[in-house]
Amino acid sequence: MPLGVSTARGPFGYRRFGIEPRCAKALLGGSAEMRALHMAQFAPIFRIVSLPSIPRQRKIVDRRQLASAIARIVKEQGVSDGRQAIVAELRKALESGRKELMERLAKRPGAGHEHAHGQAFLIDQLIRLVHDHVVDDVYPAGNRSSGERIALLAVGGYGRGEMAPYSDVDLAFITPDKPTHWCEQVIEAILYYLWDLNLQVGHSTRSLKEASRMAKEDLTIRTALLEGRFLWGDQEVYDAASAQFWNEVVPGTEAVFVQEKLVERNARHKRMGDSRYVVEPNVKDGKGGLRDLQTLYWMGKYVHSVKSAAELVKKGLFTEREYRSFRRAEGFLLSVRAHLHTIAGRAEDRLTFDLQREVAARMNYADRPGKSAVERFMQFYFLQAKHVGHLTGVFLAHMEDQTAEKSRMADFIANMWPGKTRNVEGYVITDGRIAAPSNDWFEQDPVRLVEIFAVAEREGLEIHPGTTRMARRDAALITAEVRKDARANALFMDVLAGRNDPENVLRWMNEAGVFGRFVPDFGKVNAQMQFDMYHHYTVDEHTIRAIGLLSEIERGALKEDHPLASDILPKLINRRVLYVATLLHDIAKGRGGDHSVLGAGVAHKVCPRFGLDKKETELVAWLVRFHLLMSATAFKRDISDPKTITDFVAEVQSLERLRLLTVLTIVDIRAVGPGIWNSWKRQLLSDLFEAAQQRLRLGHKTHGRAQRVAEKKERVAEMLGDLDSLVTSLDDMFGDSYWIAESEEVIAINLPHYAAARAGRHSLSIHTEFVEALGATMVTVIGDDHPGLFFRIAGAIHLAGGNIIDARIHTNRVGKAVDNFIVQDPLGKPFSEAAQLMRLKKSIEDALANKIDMVPRLAKRPLKQVRAENFRVAANVVFDNDASNRFTVIEVNATDRPALLNRLTRALFEQSLLVNSAHISHYGERAVDTFYVTDLLGMKVDSAERLRKLERALLDAIEAGEAELAEAAQ
Known part of the structure; x- marks a missing residue:
């Protein structure tokens, strides 16, 4: 047997394909004529289904014409001198083919399968041309030995024939035995040609024995070979490798393979956020993405030896309707991935905010009242991800039933331990799962579509995936009559306000399509x-x-x-x-x-x-x-x-x-x-x-102002302990407004700090402290009050990497500024390390000493959140003179930018306004900054003309900041 393939006997040998050992020997040994005869006889068993028919193939690549061009170059220039010309012809064909496929995608933006197969077809033809050129022209061998044979296999996604424009080209080179010198030369030459075409090539070279051994040891290799498709080269070597895989690697490992793939899938989901509803999903590897569909096919193919996903219906793993859902989700995801690659000009599988709008436009989504095109596109995306989740559930349930060989054993155990299976309100409970007792259970009484979830929540049970499949199928039975049914609504309330686990039960209900049917507003x-x-x-x-x-x-x-x-x-x-x-x-x-x-x-x-x-x-x-x-x-x-x-x-x-x-x-x-x-x-x-x-x-019997201040002073004195005398000794420095505005914790930090600064006669004193109770850092600046102090401090804090989330500005009775800022980092965490606190302090010192050029440095700082540049919030200024008895309240909504707070507070200073407090909120890309202000005389701003001027000044500050940011980015 020159190919070194075992003809193992038994149920997992060739007999599993209906081949007797004597035939297997003839298949793998004997004369070439005999092998050809037997291969013809058993070809349907070992072949991998070729790519589906590609329309107008020669518009993508004309292999015959390209082969002629290569032959002409070899004839006119020779192999060595003509190499660059051959690469140029191949590159031209690759670019032309990609252009044709992109144009087709633009005309039919949802034709994901056709585009993916077209990309694989293009690469197929180029690789075949390169192989033939290398074997015939570069390293011709007149009389090759039995070891000088190579089979090229397309593996992974390429093996399935599903490629995006910039997908990796995964190849396996299989040789009968250890690669000969000729084999190594040929493989190296093929790879160099492919690299010259700027293709990202993943490759391996293995003998038949190595392929078998490594597939047994490594799940990744086993999965790649499972997807193996004969591409070119020696058909017999491929057939032997395929037979060896199914004969030696697969038998007895089906359950282990399924388990390992599920572990692999769970780990991948965890890396990707462990939810199919994250707003920047990964189309390939995210939960509900292409890889989840591929995992189902891998498991079905490995266990049942199917050649295509369609055959999973015959195996009972999918219904016809579910298979159509499988194909629809797969086609949509393939389309989205193709558009992502096309827009990015590289391999890109993350559907990020900056790409979502473009993909939505390319796939012809339009705005609708209340919902933008991109939101409509993403809603459809998540619906497909939801379908993938449902398919995964029912598929795995059937895989479990079919591979665990437990049906007869379960009956035996049930007879021995009757408590293992029980009945609750007509439902069958087995192994912690609730199941409908018959296929027409919900049809008999549609209220049961809600009841089963109520029982599951009350009893702490899971829904059997087979029953989820039935519920999804029968969800349309929930009509207006069912929705009005008092019993059905009481059962729904039992789920919603359940005492055990309403979250998961509602999620199952949602994925089964029952939730949206029963509460149509939720379905929207x-x-x-x-x-x-x-x-x-x-x-x-x-x-x-x-x-x-x-x-x-x-x-x-x-x-x-x-x-x-x-x-x-x-x-x-x-x-x-x-x-x-x-x-x-x-x-x-x-x-x-x-x-x-x-x-x-x-x-x-x-x-x-x-x-x-x-x-x-x-x-x-x-x-x-x-x-x-x-x-x-x-x-x-x-x-x-x-x-x-x-x-x-x-x-x-x-x-x-x-x-x-x-x-x-x-x-x-x-x-x-x-x-x-x-x-x-x-x-x-x-x-x-x-x-x-x-x-x-x-009610209105609240404590008076004086009593509230007195009570707070008592509490602060208690907190200060041995320093309690500061409350009375500094009493003439701080008015009642300070005592009412600040919390006891803040005052207990301020008073010792102020006393130390006064004793040391410091013109500027900066204190930074992590306050655990606030989950933030407090920055206190004490110094001589002067105009513009706030906006300089705000800019300095941001240059040090901080975000101001609250600020209170005080000027005491002797003209000293006591300004308190609550600061966090861009992730909402406090500055707590000594180096971070020192950086804050140094930045403020330099800013107030005019040692730094504030605005240009602020403009160069990165945005607080990645890809925030893809969003624009319409700037808006709102004045409210009723929200406070003493202050005009100004609320500014704008796109969050590095210099925003600095510019806004500078504009307020230039408009001769005093800021008493500022409250800063961030909602993703949107900043909402609120200021409590008075004029220089301590009065509210109520003149309509002055409010118009102030609004214009704030809007100009926002626009100038955005323009400066854009200029700095260039």
């Missing part, structure tokens, strides 16, 4: 993304995560992270109101208009259907309408200003509303994505809650 936000850098998940995923967080807090699992919410939840009277409000708070996104107002309308419509009474319905509608009120007040307003609390309480009106709104606000923020929630936000919300709670309990 299914897979809907928000095109910004603040929201990390689609609307439906964000909502389900928020419900999950609410459940976790209620179960006491997040006491350390959310002490306030953990304390509030047991005191609530209207528990289910909170769960319904969490479900509905973003339900009207994408409709155009204020989603809070529109969502309140949805609440009025659906709450009675859910079984809520009139009072509960009104409460849900209020929570949805004002679900952003608390965060806007805490993060954009000065909560030390009594008017802020008065206005907030006037809207909230009751302690129960305050409690509900507080918890809803917390889970809403936390569910936006990683890194959004931090200690500073927790502190602000807690302070607002406490102030509002006190006002609601005491």
